[in-house]
Amino acid sequence: MINKIDKTRKSFDEEISKVDSSASLEELRIKYLSRKGLVSQLFESLKDVSKEDKPKVGQALNQLKIHTQSKFDEMKETFEKSENKSESFVDLSIPGRARPIGSKHILTQTLDEIKNIFKGLGFSVYEGPELESDYNNFEALNFAPDHPARDMQDTFFVTEDFLLRTHTSPVQVRLMTEKKPPLRAIMPGKVFRNEAISAKSYCLFHQVEGLYVDTDVTFAELKGTLVAFAKQFYGQDVQYRFRASFFPFTEPSAEMDVWWQPKGKEGRWLEVLGCGMVDPNVLKNVGIDPEKYVGYAFGMGVERTAMLKYGIGDIRILFDNDKRFLTQF
């Protein structure tokens, strides 16, 4: 019996030294270590061994089992390691399974930027309708009927009394009519101008209106607030200027220009927003006492701002929605 055990051990050792793949190792396992393998068979025949020999043979058998098993495990591990290596060549250059993400329209993104700056300065955000009454769009804002000031804003009329708003200022009127001061809000939205479509103008564009009404609002604060905006939006080193202008709903009125310096070209002043102190007539029209309250208002075009910022030369491309354009932003 001991001989048999030795013989098995030798043949196992011999065979395992010849094993060259996990497949041949598996064959070896089945031959020796499986339920009906040679080692098990030897254990089977233990019952035929005489009582006095049993401990010795049993011990030898156990050693054989440990020997074969550990040799096998060792070999298996070696194979796993090496084979894993060849299996695990991961070609990291293969493109990943991307999940496309869309984007907001560049005008919305620009508007977001503007909104975030003003929200940080304590402004609310209000919206209003695009199809407005002549009263809200003009009359309440101190545009006298038959005044040439109306020519400043070519208007699409739907009837004599209803029109596509030419600016976001009617939202001011709505806000001041509905709520009591203090009021500090910006009012973004679409506005319309009855102009021929060209590289420079489109029949609609987006505007952001700003309004602040309280008892201690000043022109100096209007300037400070808009400069703070310009610095955040255009950069801390932005050059700016305020010059007198005219809007029927503000007085004094101003326009703010920033210095625009395209690379390799002549720089110039570009108008970026109109502003001023809310005209007392406007406050009167919405039932706010113009002696007690003072307000400022401003308005800027989003298209113009975005075109400047991103170097877009033709306004129409903003409304063409070409995928090759959309995916750039």
Added chain:
Amino acid sequence: MKISLNWLNDYISLKDISLEEILDKLTYAGLEVEEVEDQAKNYENIVVGFVVEAKKHPNADKLSLCKVSDGKEEFNVVCGAPNVATGQKVVFAKVGSIIPNGKSKIEKAKIRGEVSFGMICSERELNISDNQEGIMVLNPSLKEGTSIADALEMNDVILEIAITPNRADALSHIGIARDLSALFNLPLKYPEIKLNESGKKSNELASVEIVDVENCPRYIGKVVTNVTIKESPDWLKKKIKSIGSRPINNVVDITNFILHEVGQPLHAFDLDKLDGKKIIVRSAGNDTKFTTLDSKERNLQSKDLMICDAKRAVAIAGVMGGENSEVTESTKNILIESAFFNPSSIRKTAKNLGLLTDASYRFERGTDPNITLWAAQRAAQLIQETAGGEISFGEIDAYPKTITKRSTKLRFSRLDQVLGYHIESLEVENILLSLGFEITGNSKNELMVNIPSYRHDVEREIDLIEEVARIYGYNKIPEVSKISVTLEEKVDHSAFDDKVRVFLNSLGFYEIITNSLLSEETANCFGKSIKVMNPQSSEMSHLRPSLLPGMLTTISNNLKVNEKDLQLFEIGKVFEQLSEAKINSFSDFKEIEQLLMITTGNFIRTEWFEKDRPFDIYDMKGLVSSFLTNLLPGVTIADKYSDNDFQFFDYAFKIVADEKNLGICGKLKKEISSLFDINQDVFLFQTNLNELKQISIPKKTFKDLLKFPKVYRDCAFVLDSNIRSDQVAEVIKENGSNLLHNVKLFDIFQSESLGSGKKSLAFQLEYYDPARTLTEEEIEKIFSKTVKSVEQKFNAQLRGA
């Protein structure tokens, strides 16, 4: 408006101020200089030359070979003009100069074997006249080397100034000079009137009657007799040309000159053509046609203000004179009209006629009723100077409705309050005085101010505050460095839409913005649209009743550039007319904020891990479901399938939450997409954001994590292929007991082997009890009951059973 700097110098001395400074100050003060034309720049390197010697060109009969001096050097110049001669002072264009006519650059050139360093110019080459017969011979007293711009006084600087509609007072050279005088603290001088009157009185030669007093508060007539109509003198032609007008004749040019000098439009009538030598100012009434002096017949409206003689209309008041009374070469006696008309009347007439003239532009903004007399006298004087004749004594001054002086007060405290900055009271007074305001009273606290009659834009205290701030300089008012934030509730109307955008972006959708205006034909296909009264074109005559046409146009345009795989959305207002009648109030139409999402083309373009696959309805359904469940967390969202005939869809379903509509999702009809030349499937989801915003979102509360295991059972049924999966799922749920928490469809299989008209649906059922571990037996019992009920209900067979 064009303003000549040389002309301005007639009223204010700007010699010591740099052009730069003038431009800056004007622009800062609200008179925005948009363009500057420096005439001298047109004549750079063109100087007065002295012909030292002119002899025949050795190789050409018609050419001369000259030596021209610029005072420093002598140049060889080949000249083709027959009149060139030794000793002349000529216009010498040096090498490097650009000839104003034709813009050609002068370079060193070899002409018939002789080198020429420059060119001697004709009047035509300088754009002075059409004369090209020979060179221009200059006054011998001019010094050689002087720039031609200075020598010929072509050194004007022309400013193009944008005048805002409130500043009618600035629509003239004196108007601009007045602001400059305030800005630079320089005196403003009006030209002096020196009249040499003789013969009869004006009111003996003509008469004026104002019928429409409301629209013509003042009308002055002044007569000049025995004039000679001819070409204007050079100084006048030059002035008229400098502001971009064309000289006509001396009398017309004088009226034009005064309009640009002081802003008062004048008209000169041929007095002998006025029937009854009478002017009647009245509304057109029954007159319906009138021929203006440009020989065009105009259609009048009864309220248009007309200037008439005893029999007929002779001019459209404040807009344009008539052909029947205009000054011609044979005119001898003239009546100068200098009037003040009601701005809104002139504006209406000019608008109706579509006729914008220099005169109407000024009248509709408001002219100075008090300058009329000065202007009439100035015109008479200048007409006499240029056209001879006799100025009759006095004027006919019909002034039935005296325009009263206006005044207001300015409180210094209010000025400080509005500006947030203190300007010294003395400085405030100075600014107002220099603009022509009169201070009629001043105290420590306020000023009483008379407003000049040319400032129609100034009425109230705030107007004076603006004047002070504007001249003082906005840039000198320091901006605050901190602000106080008021504590009222902050609102963001746009927050919901922003959330929508972020979710849609994360699902792969790009935002688009399309035109809100459509053609009538397109608009009417998609709803009851609202018409624009005055559209730019028929392509943009109606408000969009839906976002769909704009979206389909976008898809179509993208297909044209071979961008076929699109996932787009738009958020925008759409408009719908509610009543048949005209829109009279906000209740006659609806303005709705819509959201439209589309997918079209391929979801996947072939990748290494997956083959090409076009978008289908289930992609859209899934995207919409992801979108809505994230946008409306906790809201129970359900689909509603019906066989409704949807107008725009091949097939579609509604999405609801508690009977509230959340939108419609489906596949666009081919007939619709083909209208836009789209030849691929379009899947879309459309919703009303106004309604979506109204859905109340339940408050989130934490749910305990499950402590006991979930148990899953799978089953597949073979059943008729026209049975909807949700019907089966419903029966499973109904019979699944309260331990069944989820039913998931995980396989759909259709094959001949199942029998025709059959399909297999496989579901995974999820069971658990939050309070205990479930036993195999109880699950088995519920599961087999569920299976049986499905089998019975749908005549289905459990697969593999």
